[in-house]
Amino acid sequence: MANSIKFIGTAGARFVVAKQLRSSGSLWLSFQGVNLYMDPGPGALVRCLASKPKLDPTKLDGILLSHKHLDHSGDTNAMIEAMTEGGYRRRGILFAPEDAMEEDPVVFRYVRSYLERVEVLQENENYSIENLKFSTAKRHVHSVETYGFNFHLPGLTISYITDTKFFPGLPSQYPGELLILNVVLLTEPQHPIDHLSLEDVKEILKECRAKTVVLTHFGMRILQAKPWEVAERLSQETGLKVIAARDGMTLEVDGLVRK
Numbered sequence: 001m002a003n004s005i006k007f008i009g010t011a012g013a014r015f016v017v018a019k020q021l022r023s024s025g026s027l028w029l030s031f032q033g034v035n036l037y038m039d040p041g042p043g044a045l046v047r048c049l050a051s052k053p054k055l056d057p058t059k060l061d062g063i064l065l066s067h068k069h070l071d072h073s074g075d076t077n078a079m080i081e082a083m084t085e086g087g088y089r090r091r092g093i094l095f096a097p098e099d100a101m102e103e104d105p106v107v108f109r110y111v112r113s114y115l116e117r118v119e120v121l122q123e124n125e126n127y128s129i130e131n132l133k134f135s136t137a138k139r140h141v142h143s144v145e146t147y148g149f150n151f152h153l154p155g156l157t158i159s160y161i162t163d164t165k166f167f168p169g170l171p172s173q174y175p176g177e178l179l180i181l182n183v184v185l186l187t188e189p190q191h192p193i194d195h196l197s198l199e200d201v202k203e204i205l206k207e208c209r210a211k212t213v214v215l216t217h218f219g220m221r222i223l224q225a226k227p228w229e230v231a232e233r234l235s236q237e238t239g240l241k242v243i244a245a246r247d248g249m250t251l252e253v254d255g256l257v258r259k
């Protein structure tokens with residue numbers, strides 16, 4: 001079974017999302033025969049159905065929320081309804097932090113009954129959905145409860161660092177040979193917003209074990225700096241393969257990096 005990541009959208013932060021300078025759909029993961037939608041931001045459902053070939057939400061096995069901010073969760077209810085055929089076919093697992101479910105919830109209570117089950121995410125915990133195993137890392141420094149992930153495929157770990165402010169020990173939490181990073185800011189290392197800047201990313205790449213790195217979830221200033229040029233410069237500086245994600249890009253992960 002081919003393993004792939006489809007970048008439905010690569011927008012990060014409020015302005016890029018509000019103006020849809022990039023799509024805010026986040027990721028469709030196909031690992032080990034399991035289809036998992038990660039962080040369905042605004043437009044996720046429409047972008048799936050408009051994709052060529054079309055991505056069918058009824059083929060999803062689950063939905064994974066790293067945190068409840070709008071750009072990560074806006075289409076969660078729409079995707080649950082689509083995955084469950086309007087609630088007529090009870091199926092699928094939702095993985096989400098507790099505060100996405102309880103305090104100012106982003107998942108409507110009535111759609112929760114459409115799901116096979118809900119699993120509440122906690123830090124440093126292991127999860128599985130059919131054949132696919134993944135784990136959360138330490139809780140991120142972000143204004144709401146937020147977790148990044150390590151997906152454990154045979155012979156390959158894929159790490160995903162979602163929104164966070166840089167903190168000591170962050171790089172060692174994500175040992176994947178393939179590393180995906182949300183990089184919202186350009187050069188503001190001590191920026192008051194709880195996001196990674198390009199300077200933070202350079203620090204992470206010094207310590208990480210990744211051979212291939214994908215940048216996504218771009219804020220306005222990164223977009224203005226042309227992410228593909230930013231990625232090219234990072235490749236030259238670090239010797240790693242660094243890719244800037246594009247809306248609609250499919251990354252075939254098999255053979256990309258192997259232990």
Ligand SMILES: [Zn+2]
Pocket residue numbers: 067069142163
């Ligand atoms: Zn956020």
